[in-house]
Amino acid sequence: MDDLLSVNDLHVSYGLSRILHGISLNVRRGELVSLVGRNGVGKSTTMRAIMGLTPPRSGSVRWKGQEIARRKSHLNARAGIGYVPEDRRIFSGLSVWENLDVARLPAHDGIAAWDEARVFEFFPDLERFRDRKGGLLSGGQQQMLTIARTLMGNPELLLLDEPSEGLAPLIVANMREKIQELKAAGLSIILAEQNLDFVLALSDRCYVLEKGEIVFEGTAEELRNNTEVQDRYLHI
Amino acid sequence: MFSNPAFLTIQVLNSLSLAMNLFIIASALTLIFGVLRIVNFAHGAFYMIGAYVLYSVVGSFGETDLGFWTGVIAAGVVMAAVAYVVERFLLSRLYDKEHLLQLLFTFALVLIIKDAVIIIWGAPQYSVSFPPMLSGAVNLGITYYPTYLLFLCILGPLVAIGLWLGLEKTRWGRILRAARLDREMLGALGTDVTKVFSAVFVIGAAMAAIGGALAAPRVAVDPGMDALVIIDCFIIVIIGGIGSLWGSFVGALILGFLTVFGTLIFREWEIVLVYVMMIGVLLVRPWGLFGQPEAERH
Numbered sequence: 202m203d204d205l206l207s208v209n210d211l212h213v214s215y216g217l218s219r220i221l222h223g224i225s226l227n228v229r230r231g232e233l234v235s236l237v238g239r240n241g242v243g244k245s246t247t248m249r250a251i252m253g254l255t256p257p258r259s260g261s262v263r264w265k266g267q268e269i270a271r272r273k274s275h276l277n278a279r280a281g282i283g284y285v286p287e288d289r290r291i292f293s294g295l296s297v298w299e300n301l302d303v304a305r306l307p308a309h310d311g312i313a314a315w316d317e318a319r320v321f322e323f324f325p326d327l328e329r330f331r332d333r334k335g336g337l338l339s340g341g342q343q344q345m346l347t348i349a350r351t352l353m354g355n356p357e358l359l360l361l362d363e364p365s366e367g368l369a370p371l372i373v374a375n376m377r378e379k380i381q382e383l384k385a386a387g388l389s390i391i392l393a394e395q396n397l398d399f400v401l402a403l404s405d406r407c408y409v410l411e412k413g414e415i416v417f418e419g420t421a422e423e424l425r426n427n428t429e430v431q432d433r434y435l436h437i
Numbered sequence: 438m439f440s441n442p443a444f445l446t447i448q449v450l451n452s453l454s455l456a457m458n459l460f461i462i463a464s465a466l467t468l469i470f471g472v473l474r475i476v477n478f479a480h481g482a483f484y485m486i487g488a489y490v491l492y493s494v495v496g497s498f499g500e501t502d503l504g505f506w507t508g509v510i511a512a513g514v515v516m517a518a519v520a521y522v523v524e525r526f527l528l529s530r531l532y533d534k535e536h537l538l539q540l541l542f543t544f545a546l547v548l549i550i551k552d553a554v555i556i557i558w559g560a561p562q563y564s565v566s567f568p569p570m571l572s573g574a575v576n577l578g579i580t581y582y583p584t585y586l587l588f589l590c591i592l593g594p595l596v597a598i599g600l601w602l603g604l605e606k607t608r609w610g611r612i613l614r615a616a617r618l619d620r621e622m623l624g625a626l627g628t629d630v631t632k633v634f635s636a637v638f639v640i641g642a643a644m645a646a647i648g649g650a651l652a653a654p655r656v657a658v659d660p661g662m663d664a665l666v667i668i669d670c671f672i673i674v675i676i677g678g679i680g681s682l683w684g685s686f687v688g689a690l691i692l693g694f695l696t697v698f699g700t701l702i703f704r705e706w707e708i709v710l711v712y713v714m715m716i717g718v719l720l721v722r723p724w725g726l727f728g729q730p731e732a733e734r735h
Contacts (some may be wrong), residue, residue: 253625254621254625273629275624275625275626275627275630279627284625286622290622295611295618299611299614299615303615303623303628353626354626
């Protein structure tokens with residue numbers, strides 16, 4: 202009952218094609234939960250449905266006990282859900298600082314507020330490019346900016362969609378540290394990833410998805426030891 | 438005839454005053470398109486409403502400065518109220534529908550507004566005088582020029598700078614620019630994008646009406662005035678680059694000079710000149726002089 206977020210039997214279709222068939226998952230306060238699986242199994246759609254960007258056909262999404270399925274995304278953002286999209290979606294014509302500024306939302310009680318000073322302290326690279334247009338940043342910088350931008354909204358839960366995608370190994374390692382720090386700062390996180398090492402190093406619990414369904418659920422330790430699930434659903 | 442400096446000066450100022458009047462209207466059209474992605478055919482009709490409101494206010498106040506400027510403000514306020522109702526209750530239902538429905542809707546508005554104008558004000562042609570404080574002419578040394586038209590020449594750049602500062606230097610402007618680039622992402626970051634759309638449509642419509650009120654003393658106020666201006670505005674926005682503020686500024690200047698000098702040199706062939714120029718621009722830069730190709734927007 203003390204779940205921060207609980208998703209129950211979520212079904213999503215795009216037109217005639219059914220993407221999610223009854224996804225159920227939950228996140229407790231302070232937890233890092235991963236959605237793992239190959240490309241196109243429904244990880245991003247699950248996040249979009251939680252955020253209110255893709256309305257589910259049926260099922261429930263509860264945030265702190267309140268039903269939010271089909272609620273508009275800006276209300277979910279204001280309620281404390283932060284969305285970091287897979288393709289980063291930086292406002293290319295806005296500077297780094299402007300990207301942060303448009304995402305500013307008041308902090309919730311009892312949580313240390315994010316502002317540009319704290320964000321720049323957290324991602325020192327971004328401060329150097331404060332006035333550079335978002336579209337001119339490198340992939341790694343854009344990934345930092347998209348996370349920093351969402352942090353400006355002072356989320357309690359972060360939906361992180363493939364933060365390691367397309368980044369050089371050194372930057373992936375750095376990203377891993379940053380996510381660990383966010384978790385240590387008290388943020389709850391749902392992480393969608395294909396990179397298994399990344400997932401196992403960070404997660405408390407994992408859900409493995411296949412064709413829009415959850416086929417495995419367990420702790421990171423259990424997933425690490427379950428080579429059968431790894432072979433069947435994760436390795437290429 | 439161009440060797441006469443007085444004549445040349447007057448023609449240049451005629452071009453500028455026409456261009457700047459059109460800019461105020463076209464910049465609002467490009468703003469609405471940039472954010473809402475809606476081609477607003479009714480923009481000319483909004484301009485016409487502004488001119489008629491001014492005519493009525495001047496009629497009841499008498500031809501005084503107070504009457505004129507009250508009329509200009511009233512044009513903006515009346516149009517803003519109408520636009521708010523139109524956007525909130527009708528247009529907002531079409532945002533996630535296909536573009537054709539949005540086009541049909543704004544085109545329907547053109548017809549409805551035109552009939553409403555004829556019902557309220559009748560079909561005759563009205564004229565409005567310059568406000569007393571700006572009537573008369575200014576001595577420019579080599580020639581005299583109407584004060585009011587000179588005022589329009591100065592007002593245009595001020596509006597451009599004001600809009601630019603608003604877009605670049607205020608949080609509101611930053612949110613508008615972000616909405617132009619990725620409205621869904623902006624919503625997911627906590628901005629109620631429907632409110633942004635509503636505000637942009639209302640502000641854009643009010644600017645068109647104020648542009649119409651300011652145009653009233655230099656044009657004939659009649660139920661056909663919307664058609665002329667909407668074509669000019671579309672040409673300006675297309676050659677300048679859809680969604681670009683400075684594009685519409687430069688586009689307005691090009692159209693102003695082509696119209697005035699084209700008419701002097703080519704007489705009735707002037708209209709051909711404008712379209713040839715538009716085709717030329719689109720051949721070289723299909724996205725307009727200051728626009729960006731669709732693929733590079735993200």
